[in-house]
Amino acid sequence: MPLYAMRTQGWGWDRWALMPLLLLTWALRLPPMLDNRFHPDEALYGYWGLLIGRGQDPWLATVPVYKPPLLPYLVAGAQALFGNCEFTVRLSGLAAGLLMIPLVATLACALYHERWTAVAAAVGVALSPFAILFSATAFPDPLMVALGLAACVAAARSRPAWAGLLAGLAFATKQTGLVWQPLVALIQILNPKAQTTNHKVLPLVVGHWLLVIGLVFAWDGVRVAQGAEGFWRTGVTGYGGLRLIWPQELWPRLRGWVGQMRYFFASPIVNGVLLVGLPALAWGAITHRRYTRESFADLLLISFSLVYFLIHWLWAFPIWDRYLLPLVPVLALLLGRLVGLSTSGAQCVVRHTSFVIRHSPSAIRYLAHCLLLISLAFPAWNAAHSRYPVGGDHGAYDGIDEVVSLLHGLPEGTVVYHHWLGWHYDYYLFDAPVHLAYWPTPAWLVEDVLAFGGREPRYITFPSWESSARVEWALTGVGYELVPTLTTTRRDGAPSFTIYRILPPSEQ
Numbered sequence: 389m390p391l392y393a394m395r396t397q398g399w400g401w402d403r404w405a406l407m408p409l410l411l412l413t414w415a416l417r418l419p420p421m422l423d424n425r426f427h428p429d430e431a432l433y434g435y436w437g438l439l440i441g442r443g444q445d446p447w448l449a450t451v452p453v454y455k456p457p458l459l460p461y462l463v464a465g466a467q468a469l470f471g472n473c474e475f476t477v478r479l480s481g482l483a484a485g486l487l488m489i490p491l492v493a494t495l496a497c498a499l500y501h502e503r504w505t506a507v508a509a510a511v512g513v514a515l516s517p518f519a520i521l522f523s524a525t526a527f528p529d530p531l532m533v534a535l536g537l538a539a540c541v542a543a544a545r546s547r548p549a550w551a552g553l554l555a556g557l558a559f560a561t562k563q564t565g566l567v568w569q570p571l572v573a574l575i576q577i578l579n580p581k582a583q584t585t586n587h588k589v590l591p592l593v594v595g596h597w598l599l600v601i602g603l604v605f606a607w608d609g610v611r612v613a614q615g616a617e618g619f620w621r622t623g624v625t626g627y628g629g630l631r632l633i634w635p636q637e638l639w640p641r642l643r644g645w646v647g648q649m650r651y652f653f654a655s656p657i658v659n660g661v662l663l664v665g666l667p668a669l670a671w672g673a674i675t676h677r678r679y680t681r682e683s684f685a686d687l688l689l690i691s692f693s694l695v696y697f698l699i700h701w702l703w704a705f706p707i708w709d710r711y712l713l714p715l716v717p718v719l720a721l722l723l724g725r726l727v728g729l730s731t732s733g734a735q736c737v738v739r740h741t742s743f744v745i746r747h748s749p750s751a752i753r754y755l756a757h758c759l760l761l762i763s764l765a766f767p768a769w770n771a772a773h774s775r776y777p778v779g780g781d782h783g784a785y786d787g788i789d790e791v792v793s794l795l796h797g798l799p800e801g802t803v804v805y806h807h808w809l810g811w812h813y814d815y816y817l818f819d820a821p822v823h824l825a826y827w828p829t830p831a832w833l834v835e836d837v838l839a840f841g842g843r844e845p846r847y848i849t850f851p852s853w854e855s856s857a858r859v860e861w862a863l864t865g866v867g868y869e870l871v872p873t874l875t876t877t878r879r880d881g882a883p884s885f886t887i888y889r890i891l892p893p894s895e896q
Contacts, residue, residue, distance in 0.1 A: 437463030485523020498544035509724030517771030521779025536568035556600025654767035787876025
């Protein structure tokens with residue numbers, strides 16, 4: 389979508405500026421995408437894609453699914469086109485992370501009609517450590533956020549049907565996508581082109597949104613008819629049921645969420661600008677004597693951020709970093725707005741006192757945007773090297789490729805016991821000739837080994853954060869022995885996984 393007010397056929401400086409910014413965005417997101425192994429959830433989404441693409445379970449009726457269908461089918465399509473590997477499973481996240489930049493710039497132009505604001509907002513989301521680290525994953529959150537932003541852009545540019553469809557697709561990616569629909573509707577109302585035809589516009593938005601919602605639940609109905617549990621109920625059950633938090637949880641949860649939010653930009657300067665500027669921006673919009681669409685947009689974005697945060701704080705959602713990703717582009721928009729207003733104010737102050745400003749009115753704007761780039765450059769570099777504890781895996785699963793390579797080459801019928809790596813094994817050993825067996829307790833494992841241990845080779849893997857002592861003691865008590873076969877290491881040199889072969893007394 390072209391940026392607002394860029395009606396000429398030629399490209400302006402701001403369009404050209406997006407190109408190196410997008411290349412930089414790509415370069416920052418590739419290292420964590422290639423260096424980090426799958427988080428368990430990423431492995432699960434890759435497994436769902438294989439079930440669909442290989443035709444074994446195209447409706448995902450034989451596995452507990454707790455997400456809407458869009459991401460698994462996109463993953464299946466990517467695997468069919470480009471082959472099955474970690475990179476293809478993460479392609480949707482990478483594409484969504486790249487699309488966020490022009491979408492944020494376009495939305496900023498549409499809401500504020502100011503190119504410098506759009507550039508600052510685009511820089512903010514491009515160099516956000518949070519956005520960098522999540523764009524390098526296969527989580528549904530980047531795609532959900534990109535689709536929600538696209539719906540907001542469509543609403544701001546008087547495309548109500550597209551706005552409804554895209555907001556519906558955000559929900560079809562993840563249930564949290566529901567939060568975009570109110571924002572889309574209010575942006576549509578804010579659009580001056582729709583103010584005379586609201587009776588036609590809002591039904592278009594809601595109608596197309598409901599069309600996608602209906603298709604999602606129709607897909608789920610087919611699954612339920614085949615004996616599966618509905619994705620919505622499975623998701624709520626996985627949370628342990630949603631409830632309001634207890635009073636004693638208020639402070640720990642607030643501290644946990646704020647601790648995650650400091651990695652949005654990981655810059656004391658930018659965080660300080662937002663901390664001081666957002667209350668001032670809200671106060672200015674409320675007390676302004678003359679109503680403007682820009683002030684309404686300020687209040688709308690601030691209110692969205694506040695309500696979204698309060699919902700996650702006061703309801704018993706797990707304190708998981710990825711739940712906060714929708715706030716990053718919204719805060720980047722507000723950051724661009726604050727940078728634009730501050731530079732405009734500074735220009736007015738020094739216009740009559742500085743020779744440079746009189747003859748180069750954009751000097752302060754250039755300086756402000758350079759300072760923004762400098763403030764975010766170091767955090768972005770750290771994020772590209774996975775130095776912040778957000779996003780996907782940061783070394784805990786280093787060596788999983790060596791583990792599955794060994795297990796994949798074992799003789800047909802070999803039993804591989806698992807307790808912590810089930811989703812990884814489901815994905816990585818999808819076509820392996822081994823048999824996967826989940827062991828819930830050491831006692832169950834002993835009973836299974838005593839009953840079938842002499843028939844075929846048996847292996848078990850322990851991650852570094854779990855001790856093998858209990859299992860080793862239980863097996864030794866019945867004459868079996870754990871023999872180390874392979875030990876892998878993390879990037880810091882510490883052990884990550886150890887594979888043991890379970891030897892019966894006859895082979896010791």
